[in-house]
Amino acid sequence: MNAPSTGTAAPPLLDVRGLQKYFPITRGLRQRVVAQVRAVDGVDFTISEGETLGLVGESGCGKTTASRCILRAIDPTGGAIVYRTRDGRTVDLAALSPAALRPLRAEIQMIFQDPFSSLNPRMTLLDNVGEPLLVNGMKNRRERAERVAELLRLVGLRPEFMHRFPHAFSGGQRQRIGIARALATSPRLVVADEPVSALDVSVQAQVLNLLLELQSRLKLTFLFVAHDLSVVRHICDRIAVMYVGQLVELAPTDAIFGRPQHPYTAALMRAVPVPDPRVRSSDGILGGEVPSPAAPPSGCYFHPRCRHAQERCRVEAPALREIAPDHMTRCHRAGEVAF
């Protein structure tokens, strides 16, 4: 596996190698497996401590499935998820038994997309935010209340709110509550799956600022899963672009936005509507649709929609290769043509 170098001497916090997750398609009474949906099909990336890696792509590209595999919310089909624990050991999360995984769960936490369905409406904030503490052995209620008060202050909410229920709060406030719960166990790696896409513009900016502030204060490492490129650009150090279960490009944010080395990344960027009426253009709109991961095209998965495709792209699947320092692309024609 040609895992990208991080450019730093320290070993990465997370090293994902050849991650695969296939979902079987079954048919008939005997549940005979007729095909596999290759939701995640050989994904490699690393995340260094304190870094934010953005995982970008459209619906069905496998970004959420990949992040759920890392959390072991679902079990990967293949590959390794090598994680460096707080005490310096390296473990393969993909191979651990549920019991062996449990002590590590406190170190890897998640922020969810929808702040309306991710909090239990029958539990007060104290119980919602305090539950991970209870699960991790903090049995004393007063001790828990103190920690919850501290967490609420940390995310910019008043500690008095802890006896209220989620319905009393707005979308932005609920997302803050969700962040407080994710931080309850002092995690090192936080997986944030579309944490601001359900929020209004003015509130989205508040939550993005909070995430940036918390990261520098608590030395957090983020895996930031999102589809909004302007948000991802704002918050991430490096960006990984996925298409039909594969990584197609992985590079530092400035490099990928300055000079994308995969035609799909370039098309994604052009598709973002520019908030300036003086910059109107319909050039380079990507035609066609995302192929099904159950029946991907031959060769390069992107070739049917690519305006630079050649015979080679139809036949031979490109490998992920380093086109510039720390800049990986899965394209035969990168370097020959500008996208």
Place this chain on the structure above:
Amino acid sequence: MTPLLSVRDLRVSFALDEGLVRAVDGTSFDVMPGQVLGVVGESGCGKSVTMRAILQLIERPGRITSGEIRFRRRDGDNAVDIARLPPRGPEMRDIRGGEIALIPQEPMAAFSPVHTVGDQVIEAILLHGHRWQEGGRRLRRAEARDITVGLFRDVGISMPEQRIDAFSWQLSGGLRQRAMIAMALSCKPRLLIADEPTTAIDVTTQAQVLALLRDLQARYNTAIIFITHDLGVIAQMASYVVVMYLGRVMEQGPVDDIFHNPRHPYTKALLRSIPSLHGATRVALPVISGALPHPFNRPPGCPFHPRCPDAMARCAAAIPSLQPVAAHQLASCFLHHDQAEPA
């Protein structure tokens, strides 16, 4: 030019057990024939309720309490006031779908899953069939089917003869939204209301659908009210923009003025708070302080004053009216009122 649609001081409220929610609280704007009007605002600003009022689709306990919605019909010299029409009456049913059509946000929820998409478009064409026929002859079903195939081709659906017999759940999100657009166009409306038509679809598909709408607008010269919370989409689509907040129009003007010379503090704050593909990264974004007030708990005076950086004493006391601030630009803010008005 006389406006096609003219909304004046529209008020819609919902009488709930907990209290009265004034979802739309004195909204006024015009739509000119062939214009693309962008309506932008955050959740709860009343943009969708305003559009439902225009179609007389407000459901109980909601009610249009006052104001006018004057619409110039195809064959009438005088405008009708939609706000006075009975929602289920023959005239409203003729306007709805026939002259004002809606593209909803979520086409999956808007299409019936037990009828083919083609049948649903054919049904609409047969219902408003006289728009395709001279002399009022009833359309035959086969004719309506041919029209539907043509519409599907117009909106860029490949293999329209086959796709017409598909169910909505067999189509991808982009195709489903194209079929919805075909249905909205099926009766040659003079006004198309697009309520967040691309919010539920992916960014590359969104670009395709926006290009399609722009192309169709140029071809048929249909007026469009384009509702969205996405300032990028507004900038790309609209020629004139209405900015709403808590049921009131904060500012309206030509798209270039709204983006390059905004006059209302809310518009300015909204534009500053979006991350762009070109700005500085990993720095704090300017934010609008505070949160949207609870609907039962509207602030007195200007609805934006508790969050406004330029708020003055009078902002809490009186509601500013929409006043001209430039040639075609209006803002409802006391900063732009020349002399004190009687409260």
